[in-house]
Amino acid sequence: MNILAIDTATTACAVGIATDRGATIVRVLDTDRHHTESLAPGILALLEECGLTPRDLHRVVVDRGPGLYTGLRVGVTTATSLAQALGCALVSVTSLELLAWGAHDDGVRATVLCAVDGRRGEVFAQTFQLGEGVEAVGEPEVARPRDVVIAWATNGAPVTFTGDGVERYLADFVAVPNGAVFAQSVPSLHAALTIAATREPVAAISPLYLRDADAVANFSTRERRS
Amino acid sequence: MSVVLGIETSCDETAAAVVDGNYRVRSSVIESSIDQHRAFGGVVPELAGRAHVTTLGPVVARALANAGLDAHHPAIDAVAVTSGPGLIGSLLVGLSAAKAYALGWGVPFVGVNHLEGHLFAPLLEQPDLAWPVLTLLVSGGHSMIVLQSGPGQHEVLGETIDDAAGEAYDKVARWLGLGYPGGPEIDRLAQRGDATALKLPVSMTGPDFDLSFSGLKTAVVRATEKHHEVALGDVAASFQAAVAEQLLRKLRHAMERYDVRGVALAGGVAANSALRAGVRSLADGFAVACHLPTLELCTDNAAMIAAAGLYRFGADGPSPFNLSASPNWQLVDVS
Ligand SMILES: [Zn+2]
Numbered sequence: 156m157n158i159l160a161i162d163t164a165t166t167a168c169a170v171g172i173a174t175d176r177g178a179t180i181v182r183v184l185d186t187d188r189h190h191t192e193s194l195a196p197g198i199l200a201l202l203e204e205c206g207l208t209p210r211d212l213h214r215v216v217v218d219r220g221p222g223l224y225t226g227l228r229v230g231v232t233t234a235t236s237l238a239q240a241l242g243c244a245l246v247s248v249t250s251l252e253l254l255a256w257g258a259h260d261d262g263v264r265a266t267v268l269c270a271v272d273g274r275r276g277e278v279f280a281q282t283f284q285l286g287e288g289v290e291a292v293g294e295p296e297v298a299r300p301r302d303v304v305i306a307w308a309t310n311g312a313p314v315t316f317t318g319d320g321v322e323r324y325l326a327d328f329v330a331v332p333n334g335a336v337f338a339q340s341v342p343s344l345h346a347a348l349t350i351a352a353t354r355e356p357v358a359a360i361s362p363l364y365l366r367d368a369d370a371v372a373n374f375s376t377r378e379r380r381s
Numbered sequence: 382m383s384v385v386l387g388i389e390t391s392c393d394e395t396a397a398a399v400v401d402g403n404y405r406v407r408s409s410v411i412e413s414s415i416d417q418h419r420a421f422g423g424v425v426p427e428l429a430g431r432a433h434v435t436t437l438g439p440v441v442a443r444a445l446a447n448a449g450l451d452a453h454h455p456a457i458d459a460v461a462v463t464s465g466p467g468l469i470g471s472l473l474v475g476l477s478a479a480k481a482y483a484l485g486w487g488v489p490f491v492g493v494n495h496l497e498g499h500l501f502a503p504l505l506e507q508p509d510l511a512w513p514v515l516t517l518l519v520s521g522g523h524s525m526i527v528l529q530s531g532p533g534q535h536e537v538l539g540e541t542i543d544d545a546a547g548e549a550y551d552k553v554a555r556w557l558g559l560g561y562p563g564g565p566e567i568d569r570l571a572q573r574g575d576a577t578a579l580k581l582p583v584s585m586t587g588p589d590f591d592l593s594f595s596g597l598k599t600a601v602v603r604a605t606e607k608h609h610e611v612a613l614g615d616v617a618a619s620f621q622a623a624v625a626e627q628l629l630r631k632l633r634h635a636m637e638r639y640d641v642r643g644v645a646l647a648g649g650v651a652a653n654s655a656l657r658a659g660v661r662s663l664a665d666g667f668a669v670a671c672h673l674p675t676l677e678l679c680t681d682n683a684a685m686i687a688a689a690g691l692y693r694f695g696a697d698g699p700s701p702f703n704l705s706a707s708p709n710w711q712l713v714d715v716s
Binding site: 189195199208225236239240362 | 417427428430431433434435437438441442452453469470473474476477478480481482484485486487701702703704705706
């Protein structure tokens with residue numbers, strides 16, 4: 156099965172491919188929010204490198220967030236439109252589960268708190284239990300980094316922090332005595348390609364915003380008036 | 382003969398259309414998220430962007446099906462998409478989709494200027510129209526007078542120095558406590574009003590072709606503060622008449638200055654009844670053709686984008702896949 160993976164949830168734009176000849180390539184195309192400019196040329200270059208055309212793709216997997224809203228719109232729209240054009244299967248993963256798997260595949264075990272930078276002084280966070288596999292503990296949520304840090308320091312249980320939300324507020328996170336930091340800013344597309352091979356395809360995908368549109372609308376309307 | 386799929390997502394409309402090489406519209410589908418924006422009195426960029434993501438795929442699927450094209454192997458020669466001007470978060474959705482469709486189907490794609498798209502609307506109803514044509518392009522975002530010597534050959538003679546005409550409608554409607562968008566509300570109220578009830582100034586009476594509407598909005602506020610007794614319909618009629626008079630006066634100046642064979646109305650405000658009537662009588666007076674596209678082609682749509690894309694693809698070739706959105710792309714910078 157030839158699978159294409161797309162990640163635009165953070166400031167990075169990344170693509171990956173796994174071919175039925177056993178090749179796997181993952182590439183970070185840009186790290187400075189140039190999702191629109193980088194993504195389509197990056198996909199074309201990657202396919203060419205593998206000697207494939209878009210028609211050879213069987214599955215497209217995309218990170219639906221949470222993360223940067225415009226980045227997610229570019230990635231999710233590109234993935235869903237490409238799958239629609241080709242009539243191929245579409246699979247969705249979240250940025251937080253990819254971070255958890257990225258840590259897992261690098262040997263991290265036990266409790267991991269994944270955090271993606273959510274802007275406006277907040278992170279998108281979710282806790283996972285890493286053993287044989289990866290299991291989510293609770294749902295993804297919007298949180299203030301200080302609140303997350305205080306909760307874990309109070310709790311006292313050993314925990315590993317990872318994600319670009321941790322890097323953004325590193326000083327806060329390293330202050331947790333029972334915490335460790337696993338440096339990882341881009342969600343793992345190796346993990347996305349592995350998950351995509353077995354996960355049930357879906358008909359459509361929406362970005363995982365985590366803040367509802369009305370709240371955002373009120374926020375941006377206020378912003379414009381002031 | 383070329384067949385082009387057009388995509389438009391620059392504001393609140395999510396649209397897709399298929400147009401062939403003779404500017405014949407084979408399908409045109411338009412959805413709008415306007416209902417979500419009413420409560421905020423204007424288009425909220427984040428809401429518009431979110432709506433495009435979920436709506437665009439089904440809209441494109443319907444446009445292909447209505448044109449009798451296969452969903453996965455459509456017989457099209459290019460994908461055209463609005464790449465500016467417009468809301469950045471909305472433009473990016475259409476642009477990303479257009480690139481992905483083009484990539485998947487193995488056809489080229491071309492980025493189109495939204496304003497140039499509006500200028501192609503008359504061609505969709507009359508592909509053999511006689512040039513040159515003077516076009517009054519008025520909408521929520523833009524107000525300008527354009528001299529067209531042929532498809533894709535345009536010179537901006539003048540444009541608004543402050544608010545767009547549609548913006549003035551929205552602001553006056555908000556002041557009067559009417560709903561959003563203001564154009565249809567004011568037009569409806571004006572039908573029963575007396576246009577001479579309020580003395581409003583006609584701005585920009587000079588010889589150039591620039592336009593201005595912010596002073597008019599201020600004049601409406603002052604006049605209604607002073608004369609509480611004036612009926613809403615009369616205010617609406619007076620305001621609408623003043624807007625139309627400025628636009629038509631400038632258009633008449635341009636008709637006197639340039640020897641044209643037609644006059645056209647484009648953009649969302651072209652739905653306005655006073656403006657349509659005025660342009661028609663102006664065309665009759667100068668004995669030139671009058672191009673008043675149907676409302677569906679005046680307001681934002683993807684058929685006009687496909688038409689402009691057809692021309693741009695022929696003239697300039699495809700766009701590179703690293704094309705980014707240009708939220709402030711001016712018509713004068715299109716070449
Ligand atoms: Zn428009």
